[in-house]
Amino acid sequence: MxxxxxxxxxxxxxxxxxxxxxxxxxxxxxxxxxxxxxxxxxxxxxxxxxxxxxxxxxxxxxxxxxxxxxxxxxxxxxxxxxxxxxxxxxIPAALATKLAQVTSVAQGKWAAARAAEDIAAFLPVLQEVVALKREEGAALAAGGSLYDAMLEDYEPGTSAAEIAATFDAMRPRLVALRSAILEKPAPAALSGYYPAETQMRMTRELAEVFGYDMTRGRIDKAVHPFSSGSGNDVRITTRTDEDDPFNCVYSTIHETGHACYEQNVDLAYLLTPLGRGVSMGVHESQSRIFENQLGRSRAFTGWLFDRMGEAYGDIGVPDADAFYAAANRVHPGFIRTEADEVQYNLHIMLRFDLERALMANDLQVGDLEAAWNDRFLADFGTAVDKPSNGVLQDVHWSVGLFGYFPTYALGNVYAGCLHAALRQALPDLDAQLAVGDTSGATGWLKDNLQRHGARYAPREVITRATGAAPTEAPLMEYLESKFGALYGL
Amino acid sequence: MxxxxxxxxxxxxxxxxxxxxxxxxxxxxxxxxxxxxxxxxxxxxxxxxxxxxxxxxxxxxxxxxxxxxxxxxxxxxxxxxxxxxxxxxxIPAALATKLAQVTSVAQGKWAAARAAEDIAAFLPVLQEVVALKREEGAALAAGGSLYDAMLEDYEPGTSAAEIAATFDAMRPRLVALRSAILEKPAPAALSGYYPAETQMRMTRELAEVFGYDMTRGRIDKAVHPFSSGSGNDVRITTRTDEDDPFNCVYSTIHETGHACYEQNVDLAYLLTPLGRGVSMGVHESQSRIFENQLGRSRAFTGWLFDRMGEAYGDIGVPDADAFYAAANRVHPGFIRTEADEVQYNLHIMLRFDLERALMANDLQVGDLEAAWNDRFLADFGTAVDKPSNGVLQDVHWSVGLFGYFPTYALGNVYAGCLHAALRQALPDLDAQLAVGDTSGATGWLKDNLQRHGARYAPREVITRATGAAPTEAPLMEYLESKFGALYGL
Incomplete structure (x- = not known):
């Protein structure tokens, strides 16, 4: 040995x-x-x-x-x-222990403060968390950038400056796209009653349609959808809302993207450091491309419209075009997790800028709510009405997750790059998706990205798969083209 | 500290x-x-x-x-x-490793040999297991009795001589009781179709009727019923046979006995050495008294007959007396796990005597099948027709469980003692059971035995609960009286 x-x-x-x-x-x-x-x-x-x-x-x-x-x-x-x-x-052992204790308390206080709409009850403990995270960041950075050191946990090899440059290029275009869309009439939503049992049956079907191997996984219900595990035991959870079938459908497809990444890593890497998805951003790129670029495409929603008609009868929209519009509705709202493809990234950019400022000591915890509300008004054109719709909506900061938020939008950027490359490689992708066949797309992702696990660094694996370093351009073109056509801009 | x-x-x-x-x-x-x-x-x-x-x-x-x-x-x-x-x-580390390896192989060979009815394919590896267990026993016994040292793993403080004396007193009476019963006409069995879903609903009801706390447990299906966990997370599994509802009913009540013992240990002992049932025998006494002395009593089966009639309609027996007889049928058979209250202990005594002889080197593995078949013929009056109905039926020896079998019958002996004491303490027990109320009985067991966990040694906890050292007398009197009346002996 x-x-x-x-x-x-x-x-x-x-x-x-x-x-x-x-x-x-x-x-x-x-x-x-x-x-x-x-x-x-x-x-x-x-x-x-x-x-x-x-x-x-x-x-x-x-x-x-x-x-x-x-x-x-x-x-x-x-x-x-x-x-x-x-x-x-x-990280000094005492600091790690202290962080674990304080974030455990902070999570409880955050939940209580959110329920009571009482931000003052949360700020003192958030102040402690921020101070400890700055201390941790200083230990990790060893003189370099605190925030870059934190990013290493979630997106190794990526700097805040790179992310900021990408986000700065996206933000004005997203704000403009959002405003233009919301001036147009909103498309009809689905209506009807969707029994939970039927939704769970369709969940299993959809997961398999997207290549999930049920012999090495299982699907259950949970309050928050997630996927967990690696290799030959990768489980998905989902949830059902009997008035809104899209909640379950797109949560499932999203988690199936995460789960397929884990299931498809080369089994030679099983239970080794390479036997996992390589970063949060690359992981999110898989869930997002499954959910959005594939699952919300006109071609795939055409197939899904027929399947849902068979499963539920009348779902309140007359044809596949109306169904496609319903699956891609852009609507005003305060909550990140309920946001559509266009607005989601704006939610992330807000958090990214605020948490960088907190870590740099350029923003004080006492000024956080005002900073949040100002930025939200600027980008979304609406005043935040209560803390649970604003700065108290996410658990992340209470548990010390600084540097995590930007990986959600990086995932979208990577998904945009992969989607463009995939369209090049598979000219008849839409014909496949239109009959519910995702095997061309998911097979391409497996072969070109998922099987590598953590073999290559995040940006490198995207570059290898697409032939070019990742940029925001493909995502922005995709969004402007798709929603431009949908809303007649 | x-x-x-x-x-x-x-x-x-x-x-x-x-x-x-x-x-x-x-x-x-x-x-x-x-x-x-x-x-x-x-x-x-x-x-x-x-x-x-x-x-x-x-x-x-x-x-x-x-x-x-x-x-x-x-x-x-x-x-x-x-x-x-x-x-x-x-136990020397090398021996422990070797035992783990050999028993892992032996379990596979046992399963294959049982499926193929090929005992010769199993004996060489069983020989290895026996030799290693003898070596382990010698290391544990340090000059004392090998088999007593093995019993310590499952029933601390109990000697083979004590067990043998108990079993020797029971065996002739059980053989006589069995013979007398089998000369009488067999009572009718249930008939009908019992949907698995209804059985699982009734399973949950029955577990709660017997005091199982579903907020600290759950019930699922598995190939072999078992209970697992301790304290506030004690889970049960059961199985369903759509032609035979008793399989599920009595597996469930049996496992509920095990599970309630674990749930009812004083929470002050949680996750400490005292926070578990004290021995296999005492554990089995709880599952057996739940299943047999309570669950198969005339009083409780009267309530159960009504409930099953409500749940399934006609179940093929005309009244509660016939139902009671069906729940307590004594029928010829080779398989321990399918045996009734009367014959079960005879199966155990056979294995106890053979495994003691193997450990004492008084019986060679090559002579084991003949010894098994001779003894079976003597006690059960029937010749074993194939190895899967004889010496290959149980997994225990292949995985090195020597000293485990007698605890099953000790559990019955302890259950007999506890039942006699319980009847003394609760004169109106039958009136409670007749309306499906087990709380008097299960509460008594909790207060007098279960809450102590491993606080007292096995025989001591039985003695404390009953006021006397355990003997086979109450069990034998219960069996002879119950089955004497049922079969008109």
Whole structure:
């Protein structure tokens, strides 16, 4: 056994234990008896403590000093192990403990403050979180940019400056597109009653239509849709709203994108650092291209209109064109998670700018709500009416997730690039989608991106798949063209 | 922090990790995608390896040397920690590894041999298992009785001699009772069609009727019924046979007995060595008294007859007396797991005597089948027709479970003692059961036995609950009286 072998074997067990912790998380959100919550908290703490001890085990550092990669894949394994280990070791244990404690409290206070529309009840603990995250960022950055150091957790190798340049190019075009659309009459929405059981049957069908392997996964209901696991055990959750079938349909297709990425990673990487999606942004690109560029395309919605007619009878729109318009409605709203393709990125840019300012100490927590509301009015043309529709709507900051938000919009940018390349590679894509056949598209994504797992860095894997470095141009052209045609702009 | 505190905190985390491993086992048998089996094997190995390292951690030995119990409960905690630690440390690591490997192979060979009715294909690996178990027993016994040392794993503080004396007193009476019953005409069985969905609805109702707390548990289907977990997360599985509703009904009540024992342990003991049922035998006493002395009583079956009539319509028997007889049919058969109250213990005694002889080297593996078939003919009056109906029917020996079988019959003996005491304490028990109210009985078991968890040794907790040391007398009187009346002996 070489040092490399020892290190990989040790890491493999750590990853397997991490998968177990993830499986417990799934259990908690789907099947766990509600009376088990406190006990589960203690069980989770026990396995997290084992994981932390392994991730900071000095042997990992010793192995990394002498390990020699046997080949290029091995070099990529070492790169990933080193990146995570170096980062973990930079954070003082006391700070990590304090952050865990404070964010746990902060999450509870955030939920209570949101329910009570009482921002003052949340700001003191948010102030603590921000201070601790700045401390953590300073430890990680070692003199460099705090925020860039935070981005490394979610989108390795991407700087705030690059993201800002991309977002700055998108923002005026999105604001203009949004305004132009909202001056036009809104298309009709669906109407009718959609039994939950029928929706769950269609959920399973849709997941398989998009290439999800049910023999290596399962679908359950949960309050918030998510996908979890890797390799041969990747599970999806979804939810149903008996008045709004699109909620379930597009949550399912979105999570199927995440899940297929995990299922399609080369099984040679199973339970190794390369056996996962490479970053939050690339992950989101897969869920978004499944959901939007494929799932909300005119071609695919034509097939879906027929299937929903068979399943539910009259759904309140007369034909496939009206159905396509309903699936792509742009409507005013305060909430990020309910936003359409056009407005979603504006929500992200707002958060990105505010959280960068917080981390740079250019914005104080006490001024956050005013900054949020000013920016929202500027970009969306509406005054925020209450904190739950504004600065209190997302859990992220309460749990210390700074640097995470921009990856949602980066995912859209990457999806735009991949979609353009996919259209080049498959000239008859629409003919396939029009009969509910996504295999050409999902197969292309598997072959050109998903199978690599974390083998290549985020921007590199997009570049390899598309033949060019990612830019916002394809996404913006897609949005302006699609919604221009839909709304007759 | 004293050594006692450190030891308890460490043990608490180990137990929490053990609960996690148990939860993965539940997941595997109920909801895991079938394609995940190999990956799950690797994940389980990773957590088992963590558990093994903790169970053999030299710090446990150091703490045990100096720890002082703060009170009697603390003394019981130390007793349990010491018992498990001493036992674990007596087994050489190489032997433990070898046993794990060989039993894993043996289980596969057993399943194949049983399917092929080919005992010769199983005997060589069984020979290996027996040799390794004898080696393990010698390490554990340190000069004492091998088999007694093995019993310690399942029924601490109980000797083979005590068990043999009990069984020897029962065997002739059971053989005589069985023969007398089988000379009488068999009562009618149920007939009809029992939809699986209705059975699952009734399963949930029955579990709650017997005191199972659904807010701290759940019920799912699995191939083999089991209960798993402790404290506030205790889950049951059951199965349905659409021609035979009793299979599901009595599996459910049986597992509810196990599950209620775990749910009802004093929550002050949660995730500590005392926070579990104390032994296999005492555990089985709870499942058996729920299933048989309560669930198959004339009083309770009267209520159940009405409920099943409401749920299924005509079930093929005219009245509650005929239903009671159907629920207590004694019929010839080869298979332990399908045996009734009268014959079940005879199956166990056969295995107890044979496995003791194997461990004492008084019986060779090559002679095992003949010994089994001779004994079966003597006690059951029938010649075994094929290995799957004889020596190949149970998985236990292939996976190295020697010393486990007798706890099933000990459970029946303990259930007999508890039932007699319960009848003394609750003179109007039958009136309660006749209206489907088990709360008097299950409350008595909770207060007098279940809440103690592993606080008292097995025989001690039975003695405390009943006021006398356990003997076979109450069980035998119950069986002879009940079946004497049923069959007009």
């Amino acid at each position: 070489t040092a490399y072998d020892d290190l990989l074997a040790f890491t493999r067990d750590t990853i397997a234990l991490g998968e177990i912790a993830g499986r417990l998380g799934w259990d908690q959100e789907t099947v766990m008896p509600r009376g088990a919550a406190d006990q589960r908290g203690e069980e989770m703490a026990a396995i997290e403590s084992v994981l932390h001890a392994r991730r900071t085990d000095p042997r990992v550092g010793e192995w990394l000093e002498v390990a020699e990669a046997p080949d290029e894949v091995g070099a990529a394994q070492l790169r990933e192990i080193r990146r995570v280990y170096d980062r973990t070791m930079k | 004293t050594a006692y505190d450190d030891l308890l905190a460490f043990t608490r985390d180990t137990i929490a990790l053990g609960e996690i491993a148990g939860r993965l086992g539940w997941d595997q048998e109920t909801v895991m995608p079938r394609g995940a089996a190999d990956q799950r094997g690797e994940e389980m190995a990773a957590i088992e390896s963590v558990l093994h390292a903790r169970r053999t951690d030299p710090r446990v030995g150091e703490w045990l040397e100096v720890a002082e119990a703060p009170d009697e409960v603390g003394a019981a905690q130390l007793r349990e920690i010491r018992r498990v630690y001493d036992r674990t440390m007596k």
